[in-house]
Amino acid sequence: MPKPAPTQQLIDGLLKGDRLALARAISRVEDDAAEAARIVRGVFAQTGRAHLIGVTGAPGTGKSTLVSALAERYRAQGLTVGVLAVDPTSPFSGGALLGDRVRMTGHSGDAGVFIRSMATRRGTGGLARASADAMLLLDAGGFDRVIVETVGAGQAEIEIASVADTVVVVEAPGLGDEVQAIKAGLLEIADIFAVNKADRKGAGRTVAALEMMLETGGAAAQVRSIFHHGQRMAMEAAASETDAEERWPIPVLETVAVSGGGVDQLRDALERHWAWLEGSGARSAREGRRLGHMLQTLVQAEVLARMERTLPPGLRSDLVEGMMRRQIDPYSAAAEMVKKLSG
């Protein structure tokens, strides 16, 4: 087996546009938080240039196909595109799915497009951390457009896409009641709606429903802001952004990703939003929110790891045993544990 490349070599390589070095660096970032820290430190000064695009939506809306079609349009313009497909429950990581997708989408052999799937098994915290790191690596790797695609059915997954510069929410008609329901969490984060599979029955109804919701609920939803979990930093950033954001009229577009229908219009809307972000000052507000979110994720992980290290041995299992005998309830047990941590 060849010796693994030193970290600095990977950093130098990815900054020079070496795709293999980039792929390896993303794998390290995914596998190992300590390596992630070294690599991100080495590339961070070269980030902040790409347009970061989040694409999310329920399973079955055709997000992946739409992202591939979009990447193609960007390539036709001469822009380079990095794609990060995040699926926390997928058994595939990097290898198989990546290969299939590159072949499927005809991007194989084109160094101007890089598609990477990410499926860490380390729970939601680890996935958020690794995804944010990988986006920085793609940005530092020199891609003009960096797309992160997540399944918009879990709160944690939606959040990964929601910190992008521009958020595209993909809907589709006829997916059955459960899927079709326009999710409030998705409505709040969308800068652009794409009703994909627009050649199917019911597409007009989906478009109309979205437009109605935007008219009636849009303003209120924006004030409620992207983060509902009380992260002060994010709230502050969102508040400072609200004035500017009111001027962006959220478009509802129809696309047929498989045939390429409407994809030019989607690309145009993305470019318009990018220009609007720059012009309105919202771009730096969003970057602040994104970096604040990243800081929060990293600090929380460290605080929780420290908690684990300082926990008196046996305390947890004693408390669980007490709960099983109904001698202590979960809230009192938690208070006990927190007291021991402070002392």
Next chain:
Amino acid sequence: MPKPAPTQQLIDGLLKGDRLALARAISRVEDDAAEAARIVRGVFAQTGRAHLIGVTGAPGTGKSTLVSALAERYRAQGLTVGVLAVDPTSPFSGGALLGDRVRMTGHSGDAGVFIRSMATRRGTGGLARASADAMLLLDAGGFDRVIVETVGAGQAEIEIASVADTVVVVEAPGLGDEVQAIKAGLLEIADIFAVNKADRKGAGRTVAALEMMLETGGAAAQVRSIFHHGQRMAMEAAASETDAEERWPIPVLETVAVSGGGVDQLRDALERHWAWLEGSGARSAREGRRLGHMLQTLVQAEVLARMERTLPPGLRSDLVEGMMRRQIDPYSAAAEMVKKLSG
């Protein structure tokens, strides 16, 4: 407006089987962590009797219909059923959806079945906490079977269902590649597979694929255990449970929830698993894992809240500003913040 009922009155009411008191108690638990602590403390001694059943699967598999059909079967046997439908992205909570579902499923007016939907907007941590609390309330309310139903597309949502005594993973044929893909995260937590919509084309293939995956990957998957996020308690409990679990043969059942096909067989499999849990000692291992998970959730929330309180004012925004100027990278900023918290 009438004065809100005192907490103790709600506790007394729900323990006596008063459904209105139960509904109100769940609302309080959902809205307010301090009230949740008081209510759970008041009812915890009366918990531990119900068979807790987790039902999860991708959107569009027909989970809700299957759960309703299952509740009907239990009622026919004279068993009472509490259902908690968790959808973190749904705009509906309690009211509208609950009413619709009760009417839809014909359980309206039957005090032996209680259906409650839960959609907190407080992020994944708050949802996990509120769901665990609500399950305890349903248990204390005297229901024989308590079902928690979650969308199996986000890691955090899957985890809510995964701590039940018995986990049913619902699949369905023909949902398109993205949905159809058998998720590794779901494979690992299933005690029973239900291939719903089994009258549709492709059902046989879905069943065969699941059976093959169980044969080849089942043993390995079980050893990897339910929790992939390194919670020590959970790992210990899972390890002690592994020996016993190897003896439970995971069935793959075909159901057609809308017509009731196969639902008796699902109920029978659930009863067999419940008996197996009791007989093998796995029941108390699972309860330990569940309570350990709950303890962890509560302690983490408190530790993070304490972190927020002790944070020097302005530090976070200074660090974010430094990052935006590329003077400091996110990992160094996080280290800085952690240092300030310790000092």
